Amino acid sequence: MIKKRFYITTPIYYPSAKLHIGHAYCTTLTDVFARYKRMRGFECYFLTGADEHGQKIEKNAASAGKTPQQFVDEIVDGFYKLWELLDISNDDFIRTTQDRHVKVVQDIFSKMLEKGDIYLGKYEGWYCTPCEAFWTDTQVGPDHICPDCGRPVQMAEEEAYFFKTGNYLDSLLKFYDDNPKFLVPESRKNEMINTFIKPGLDDLCVSRTSFSWGIPIRENPKHVIYVWLDALTNYITALGYDSDHPELFKKYWEDPECEIIHILGADITRFHAIYWPMFLESLGLRKPDREFVHGLLMMKDSKMSKSKGNVVDPFPLVERYGVDALRYYLTREVTFGSDGSFSPEQFVERINADLANSFGNLLNRTVSMINKYFDGVIPEYKGDVTAFDGALRTAAESTVRLYESNLDDLKITEAIAAVNDLVSRANKYIDETTPWVLAKEGKIEELASVMNHLANAIFVAAKLYEPVLVKSSPKAFDQLGIDENDRDYEKVYKFGSIGGTKVVKGDQLFPRLDAAIEVEYIQGLMGLRKE
């Protein structure tokens, strides 16, 4: 089941406005998974990017007095900054305006046209003349009003190319049957079938003539390629499909030993789960192994939305609380796969309870005791000495197994929760063994064993946390005095391997936050500050 290599992607985000915490959510989850795989010794190629064409960008650029390219350049610059800030470990970043993408998409279109999978037809919709935009039934509402300018719209039609979904529908359904784990959670598959396929799947409109900011169709240059044929294909163009440099494509897409995983949000499931496999089949290419649909992160009262403006900007959050706090919150708070909601209270509570009180404090008190009782040198492992040692050791060992089995199945939230349990267990162990009593009674061997077991438990926890706590886990290793070359993952299997190093008391990993002050601060960021 476990393959040798992994290719994992986020969706490419649309740079019509700045990114918000929802984008950060998706990318962070993907990053955690990629880092986990690499930590386990697998090759893992991680792609993210930007989907830069379309009418909305053309319009937003115009109203900003810029060319579309200038406009997206500036916004995408913000993408780079955010991913750098969040320590995202992507191997590549694709932009749909890059030559390597544009040319290949044109080729793909030509292939499909030639093959008969794409035909020229007519697109019908509600048209707003002043806005030069087509809208759907729901967008115009019962009053047939342009959602953008509020003026009435008319039914209109324009020439457009369509992708013939009928050619691949049976094959898609068979693919679903043959690959029950393709779409996770499974409820999404039923949604696809019930909502879109059963009522009759329409052909997909893949071109527009009403705007020009897009990839022109060679065979008919007044058309530009419309959205999904342009956007979805990024997953293969980034690897060099159909180019002079197909090495990565061969290695990650064509090799059956590579597992291909797309992470995406619930709102774009349809495109990834229905049209993308069809496109690939049309091109004679292999389909992804898994598509994982994560839930949407809602604001406390309503869906977070660029248009409603109630978004949380991740930048100030990271500035104030650190990368790890935000990464941790995003991976831990919302069960991967179901919707969640962001609230300042939950954010502060999560950081305080799990990171400050439990993990950070555990490290801090342990380092203090090793300093106090053993002049800072972690005693060597001597097996289980006190009556409680065995329980802590087995807890650590089973945590590793639980963590791995959950993460291998993309259950990131559960995996992290398992590590939290180990941390709690270690805190409890201190109360059970009462090291200060052992010290007073001169039971040095027992005291030494307790310190060693604590250091080892902390090492295991910090190592397992590392894909999430990219800055703090190394700091924890520093405080335990573990050399940079001595932090390999294999050590989590050998409880007792830590010992003999000199601890270095450092800053608190996560200072406890004052809830009242911080909640107010975050509410301010959200524009929710009470008057």
Added chain:
RNA sequence: CGCGGGGUAGAGCAGUUGGCAGCUCAUCAGGCUCAUAACCUGAAGGUCGUAGGUUCAAGUCCUUCCCCCGCAACCA
């Protein structure tokens, strides 16, 4: 009858194949002093939205109704 997801302790949520209702935070009481007002123990607090049904046994399966929320051809 458009589709889908929800309604479980004061708040936020878990609850795989039906088998004594759990977790985190908050509250109360106690313990401890290595530590970040932390940590550990214990208690209180739920007729699992409603009304029926199947069953020895239902949060879990079936049906009725009520309420909330998403989606419905570019918001992750």
